[in-house]
Amino acid sequence: MAEGAPETGPETGPGTVAGAGRAVRRSPLGGFAPVAGERVRMAETPFLAQVDVRADPLGEAAAGLAAALGTPLPVRPGTYTGPVTGYPPCSVFWLGPDKWLVVGAEGGTPQEGGPPGGGAAAGGSGPPGGSGTLGGGAAAGGSGPSGGSGAPGESGLAARLRAAAGDGHAAVTDVSAQRTVIRLAGPAARDVLAHGCPLDLHPRVFGPGTCARSTLARADVLLAAGEDEEFQIFVRSSFAAYLWAWLLDAATEYLR
Amino acid sequence: MTRAAAGGRIDRSRVLRFRFDGRDLTGHPGDTLASALLAAGVRRVATSVRFGRPRGIFSAGPEEPNAIVQIEEPFPEPMLTATTVELYDGLVARGLSGRGRLADRPDPARYDAVHAHCDVLVVGAGPAGLSAARAAAADGARVIVADEQPEPGGVLLGLPGGVPPGSLAPPGAVPSGSLGLSGALPLVSGESAGPPGAEWAAATAAELSRLPEVRVLPRTTVVGHYDGNHLVAVERRTAHLGAAAPAWMARERVWRIRARRVVLATGAHERPIAFAGNDLPGVMLAGAARTYANRYAVLPGRRAVVFTTDDAAYAAALDLAGAGVRILAVADARPGPNGRWRERVREHGIEVLAGGVVAEARGTGEVTSVVTGDGREFEADLLLVSGGWNPVVHLFCQVGGTVRFDDGLQAFVPDTPPPAVEVAGAARGLTSLHDCLADGAAAGTRAAEALGGGGSRAGTGRPGTGRDRQAGGGSPERRGGVRRAADGAPQANGHALWLVPADDCSTHFVDLQRDVTVADIRRATGAGLRSVEHVKRHTTAGTAHDQGKTSGTLVPAIVAGELGVHVREVGVTSFRPPYTPVSFAALAGRDRGALHDPVRVTPMHGWHVERGAVFENAGQWKRPRYYPREGEDMAAAVLRECRAVRGGAGAMDVSTLGKIEVRGPDAAGFLDRLYTNLMGTLRPGSIRYGVMCRADGMVFDDGTVIRLAEDRFLATTTTGNAAAVLDWMEEWLQTEWPSLRVYCTSVTEQWATVALAGPAARDVLSGLAPRLAADAADFPFMTWRDTEVAGMPARVCRISFSGELAYEINVGAWHGPALWSAVLDTGRVTPYGTEAMHVLRAEKGYPIIGQDTDGTVTPADLGMEWMISKKKADFVGRRSLTRADTVRRDRRHLVGLLPEDPGLLIPEGTQLVEHERLPAPPVRSLGHVTSSYLGAGLGRTFALALVSGGRDRIGDRIFAVLDGGQAPVAVASPVLYDPEGARRDG
Secondary structure (H helix, E strand, O other), rough: OOOOOOHHHHHHOEEOOHHHHHHHHEEEOOOOOOEEOOEEEEEEEEOOEEEEEEEEEOOOOHHHHHHHOOOOOOOOOOOEEEEEEEOOOOEEEEEOOEEEEEEOOOOOOOOOOOOOOOHHHHHHHOOOOOOOOHHHOOOOOOOOOOOOOOOOOOOOHHHHHHHHHOOOOEEEEEEOEEEEEEEEEOOOOHHHHOOOOOOOOOOOOOOOOOEEEEEOOOOOEEEEEEOOOOOEEEEEEHHHHHHHHHHHHHHHHHHH | EEOOOOOOOOOOOEEEEEOOEEEEEEEEOOEHHHHHHHHHHOOEEEOOOOOOOOEEEOOOOOOOOOOOOEEEEEOOOEEEEOOOEEEEOOEEEEOOOOOOOOOOOOOOOEEEEEEEEEEEEOOOOOHHHHHHHHHOOOOOEEEEEOOOOOOOOHHHHHOOOOOOOOHHOOOHOOOOOOOOOOOOOOOOOOOOOOEHHHHHHHHHHHHHHHOEEEEEEOOEEEEEEOOOOOOOEEOOOOOHHHHHHOOOOOEEEEEEEEEEEEEEEEEEEEEEOOEEEEOOOOOHHHHHHHHHHHHHOOOOOEEEEEEOOOOHHHHHHHHHHHOEEEEOOOOEEOOOOHHHHHHHHHOOOEEEEEOOOOOEEEEOOOEEEEEEOOOEEEEEEEEEOOOEEEEEHHHHHHHOEEEEEEEEOOOOEOOOOOEEEEEEEEHHOOOHHHHHHHHHHHHHHHHHHHHOOOOOOOOOOOOOOOOOHHOOOOOHHHOOOOOOOOOOOOOOOOOOOOOOOOOOOOEEEEEOOEEEEEHHHHHHHHHHOOHHHHHHHHOOOOOOOOOOOOOOOOHHHHHHHOOOEEEEEEEOOOOOOOOOOOOOOHHOOOHHHHHOOEEEEOOOOOHHHHHHEEEEEEEEEEEEOOOOOOOHHHHHHHHHHHHOOOOOOOOEEEOEEEEEEEEOOHHHHHHHHEOOOOOOOOOOOEEEEEEEOOOOOOEEEEEEEEEEEEEEEEEEEEEEEEEHHHHHHHHHHHHHHHOOOEEEEEEOEEEEEEEEEEOHHHHHHHHOOOOOOOOHHHHHEEEEEEEEEOOOEEEEEEOOOOOOOEEEEEEEEEHHHHHHHHHHHHOOEEEEOOOHHHHHHHHHOOOOOOOOOOOOOOOOOOOOOHHHOOOOOOOOOOOOHHHHHOOOOEEEEEEEEEEOOOOOOOOOOOOEEOOOOOOOOOOOEEEEEEEEEEEEOOOEEEEEEEEOOOOHHOOOEEEEEEEOOOEEEEEOOOOOOOOOOOOOOO
C-alpha cells in the first residue's frame, strides 16, 4: 500500500497558500510530499486556473475566443494547443467537439497571468470585484445576484474568456477547483501510467501535444503528454488523494 | 537418485532444498518440482479425487492432470501442477487429492496489472513463435512475445539436438526441404549440424529483446483471447524465487494486451490412450519423458515399454535409451510402423511390436509390469504413451476460430481463423522442426504485411480492418489447415487408436484429474446422451482445473466410437478462458485494501478525520456520519447533534451534493421539461425545489435550482446521483432536443459547501459576513446572495433541509477548510453528520431519494402533487402520471408513523399490516418502513413509511411486524415537526 499519503497534511506546503486574512487556500494534495525518483517524478501543480468552455467551434463565440487567445480552439480530437503566450499563458485542451478546457498558470485571480505562487493578491483570496475583469463587482455587494457573469471568487481567466466569447451562445465556466493536476515525469512515467490506463501511450501514438480523457486506475482523468516524458494528469479533486496513493503504489518498482 | 550424471538445462553448481510430503529433498535451479521429484525417485505425487488411486507425474507442462500439489511454504497456494512449479530453496509442498487449502491469512505479496499495445502479439516462444516474432519485428513493428516457460525455446528445450543452420539467417533464407525430416513427428532433431535448439532460441530471443519495439515476456501465460484481439496474460515474476522474492516486486502481473495482429504459436499437447491401469504412477506421456531426460537430465524409470500410434515416441525412446533407460519394447499400434524409425530403434536392440498394443499397466501403487495385447508381460517401471498430438487451439477457439478434424493427424486442427489471427507451427498441425520454423516466419511476415506497411508502426489502427481480412480469406494453406508436403502426402501419419478394447473398462482412464473412465462414458452414451457437451456435464470429463487438456480429444473420440459415428461429427467442447488457472490475487491486482475502490473526500475531510468523525459511505464518498465525543455512542452523539441544530446552530459539510451549471438561452425551457414543476418562472436571485421523474413517472432525483441569471441556472442533485443527472441531461439534449441551445457543466467539486442550520444560524452568519444584509426581509427563504464569508468570496443560499432557519454557504473548494474552520471557530456551532441530518429532515417529512423511494414512487406518492405543474405542456414523465395505475387511490403514500410505545425504534424495512394478530398466510402487506429514528425535536421515536392509501389512513392504528410480535403504530402526516414552517422561515 501507499506510503506517505497522510490523511491530513501540515498547514503549509506546496499546496497551501496563505491568503488575505484567515482565508488560507488548500489544494487537494496540499501536504503530500512530491516524489523525486530517478525514473519517476511526481508532484501536484496546485491552484491552476481552469475554465470549461462550451461553444460551437464554427460559431461567433469560438471566433471571439480564438481571437483573444491568438490561436484557434483545437478541433482535432485528442490534442491540445499551448501554452499560448501573449495572453495569460494558457493551454487549450480538446475535450469534445464543442468542449474545451482552458488552463492558465494561476487560478483565482482577477489579474492577468500572475506567476504561480504570486502571493496573496494572486491567491484569489483578496476581495472579489476589486479589479480586473471580474464582471460588475458581482460578489462585492453581497446583496443580490451577480447579473449573469462570474461566480464569486472566479478566476480572472474565466472572466476574460467570457468577455471574449461575447454574446454568442457559449458557456464559460470556472472549474479551477474542480480538478487538480498531478505532474508525472521521468523515463518510467509511461510505465507507471500503463499500470492503470488502457490507452496506448506509445510516444508515436500519445506524444507531446496529445491529450485524452480516460480512466487511470478507477478515476476519470484528463491525461496530457508534454515534452520530456512529462504528463499532466487532471483529476477530480475528490479523487486526488486516491489517485496519488495509487500512483505511488504503481510506481513502487520504478522508485527503487 | 535417477539424475543422470551430466547434461540437462539445470545448474548443478547449486543445490536447492525442498520438502515434499514431509520428506526433505534436493534439486537444482532449472528444475520444476516435478523433475526434482522424479530425480529424487518420488513416483507417487498425488491421490485421485474419486477413487483415491495413486497418481504420479504424467506430463511435463501445464496439461498435467495428475500431479496436483499444495504449496505450504513460503505461502499457501492450492492446486498447482508440479510440472509448472519452478523449484526454489525452501519450497514446502504436498500432494493433493482433488482439493487444496486456501491461505488463512492475507497474501503479503504485491500483484499488479499493466495495459500493453502492440502491432503483433506472438503467443509462444518455441521455434514457430520465435521465427514469427523475428519476421514481424524485422520492419520495426511493435512486437510482444509471451511464453509460459522461464526460458525461450518451447519444445526445443526438451530436445537434445540442433536446429537447421539456415534458421539463424534471415527468415526468407530458411532452406526448404534440406533436412529430409519428412515424416518426422514432432520436431525430431538431432540430425542437423546447427546449434542446440535451446541456444538458438536464447540467441534469437536476445536478438529480439535488443530491438527497441520488441518485448519478450517469459513466464507469461496468455490465458484469454477475446474479441478485437484483446488478450489477457499472467506473468509470474517472483514465485520462482520463493522466500527470496523481493517484497517490492509484484509477484504476478496481469497483462491486458491489445494487438493489431496475433500469431498463435501455441504448440501441441501429446495425448494419452485409454487402457487398463493407464493412470498408475510410471505411465507417462512419451514426449514428457523425453523432456525429463533431455532438459532435466532425469530418468523417469529404469525399464520402459513404449506404447505409441506415431513416430514421435520413437525419438523419445531413443533419447531415453541413450540416457540409460532400458527400452524393452515399442508397441506400435499402427499395422505398418515407419520403417526408418523401426530400423533405428532395432539398431539399439529395441523390439518393435507392429500393430501391438498395451493391454494393461499392472502394479500396486505404481507400474511394475506391462502386459501387451499378445499376452506378454514385461517387467517395467515406466510406460511411455503417445496417442498422437493435439494442436493447442484453446486461444484460437476462445476468440471464435473453428476447428476441423484432420484425418492425417487424427486431431482437431484450426480451420477458419478469426480476423487478424494467424496460427503457426505445431498449433496448426505441423510436425517437423523445419516446417515450424518456416511456417512461423511466414506467419510473422504476413502479420507485418497486414499492418499496412510504411514506416510507421504506430499501431493506431483497429484490429481486424483493412488488409487483415485478406489473410483470413487467403489460400487454404494460410487458413490454418495442415499443410501438405510437396508430394501431396500428409506429413503426419497419425493412426486412430483411442482405447484398447476390454470387457472391463473401469480403469481405462480418460480424464485422470476427474477420475472419468471409458466405463463412465459408456454409461453416459448408454443413457442416451449424444452431445459431447452433455457427456462432459454428465461425466464431468474435462471440467477439472486442467480443463481436459489431455482428455479433450479422447472423450469425443470414444463417444464417437460408442455412437458409431466419425469423431468429426461429435466435435469438441467449448474452449473458454482461462487457458490455465489464474489466482484471484492476480486478478485483483492492486485493487485491494485501501485502493480497492476510490475513496472520494471533500476539501474538509482532514478536519473530520482529526475530530474523530465516524464515516459512512455515500457511493464512493466518505461522509461524516456523526462526531462522537468522549464516552458517546452513536445514539447519544446523534441526539446531541440534533439538539444543537434545533436549539442553537449546527454545521454540516454538504460539499458532496451534485452541482450542474445549466447555461444558454433555452436553459429555462430545458429545465421546465426535466423537472415536474415550473422553473422558467423562477426569478434570478431565487431558488426553487424541484423533482425529476424518469419517463415512467417515477421520482428519479430531487434538489434545488438556483437561477443565477436569465440564461443561467445552478441545479443541485443528490450526492449519489450527480453523475446520473448530468448524463440524463446530456442524453435528452443530445438525442431528443438537440435544437435547444443549452450547455451543462458539472461544478460539483468547484465548490465547498457548508450547511449552517438552527435558530442561531442568522446570528452566526452575520458575524462572519458583516457585509451581508441577513435580515429575514432582506434575505428571505429560498433566495441567494453573493457576498463574503470570513473574508472569502461566497455564495450563500437560504435553504433548509432540517426545518430550521438555515443557509448553505458555498466557497471555492480551495477555501473549504478555511470556511469550515471559520464557522466552527465562532464557538457557537456544533458539527453534525449525515445521521443527524437524516433525523432532522425526517422530522420534517423531507424524503431522501433512494431511501424513502425505490423507483416505484411518483411525486404524488410522496405527497408532492403541488410539485406537478398543471401549467406546463409537458415534462419528462408527465404522461405516465395519468396512467390508471399511477392514479390508484391505494398506491403507497409516504406517511409518518408514531409507535404507540414512544421509545420503540422500528427497524427500517419492517413490514406493516392491518391486523394486530397475523391471519393465516397470505398476509397483505400495507407497506414498509423506509426511515426510522429517535427524534430530538419530537422527543420520541418516529418513522417514515410507504403505506397503501396512507394519506387516507392518517389517524389509523396499524401494526409493524417485528420479531417479538406486532407493534401498534399510528399513521400520521409525514411532517411531524413544525408543520407550519415557522422555524424555517424565522
